[in-house]
Amino acid sequence: MRRLLFDFGTETVRMTADGSRQRKTQEPAIVAHQDGGNIVAVGAAAERMLGRTPDGLQAERPFAAGGVRSQKLAQALLRSMIGRISRSRWQRPEIVVALASGATALDRRAFLVLAREAGAARVSFAQLAACRALGLALPLFEPRGSLLVDVGASRTQIDLLSLGRTVVSATLPEAGDTLDDAIVRRLREHYNMMVGPATAKSLKHELLGGGADDALLYGRDLVSGLPRALRLQRSEIEAPALQLASHIASAVQDLLRVASPELVSDVAEAGIHLTGGGSRLQVLRHHLPDALGLPIHCDESPSESIVLGLDRLTDRRVREQLLRRGA
């Protein structure tokens, strides 16, 4: 049976196909639809429409915070991704969902329904953090603590893993999106300027990810209603990123307080692994080692490490240890 392994991220869905030949693909997690419900575009095509849709058309994200926001939109995206790699309608795949440890029984149920309706003959679950640990080549199956901090788009997931699974975990409802919203607010309140989420995100990447001192942006002046250009300094938008860093540091400390002393000493020795797209934020990389007094290892290709981890699930022995069948 063909096996399709998924990380349903809020911003990006990543997939590895295991079968006669392996294939990997990823799509922006966005679907454009008409008010009445007709799907107009999915993935990259829908992303280009964000903020540029006429009345009656909307581009929305089907997933959020490790769960399904809209079954209908999620279904459209999933079917399109499956359709692109598998020509045969008769060969029903096994779908493996990498599920965050913060996911609820309802989230799990929603993914089960989603995968079944997309034609899965069998649905299985793996822990997302365990997949990530495999992708980062951490000693997942050993009796050794590994602390992973995954800063995504809609949430930050913290997992302390040992012997193949999460021992303690915490979820913060703050991550990359929080900064995009803060940038939109800052520009409105301090510069009377309105920008869309895509502009805010690219400013974040340039100033807080790339570390540029300033950036030029275009938006609408709220007083005149006309287009306007503005040069924004990095220091103007650093505060929310620092706040995110300090919230993450507190959450990590809270988690270490309840972990066993052996696991804590493993973490003290091995340090913390920072991953997810948000790990590219310079502020996190600079602030967390001081705030926690622990070494931080930054994932240099967070998009690849999760796919590498999903790839490892194509190995039968790894699957036997990590997969759980959907009910």
Ligand SMILES: Nc1ncnc2c1ncn2[C@@H]1O[C@H](COP(=O)(O)OP(=O)(O)OP(=O)(O)O)[C@@H](O)[C@H]1O
């Ligand atoms: N160079 C960069 N600088 C700053 N932030 C970045 C950079 N590249 C990506 N990001 C941010 O990382 C976030 C996306 O990360 P990721 O792909 O791990 O999320 P996801 O898995 O889709 O979402 P989630 O895990 O929350 O469900 C976005 O907020 C994005 O803006």
Ligand SMILES: [Mg+2]
């Ligand atoms: Mg993610």
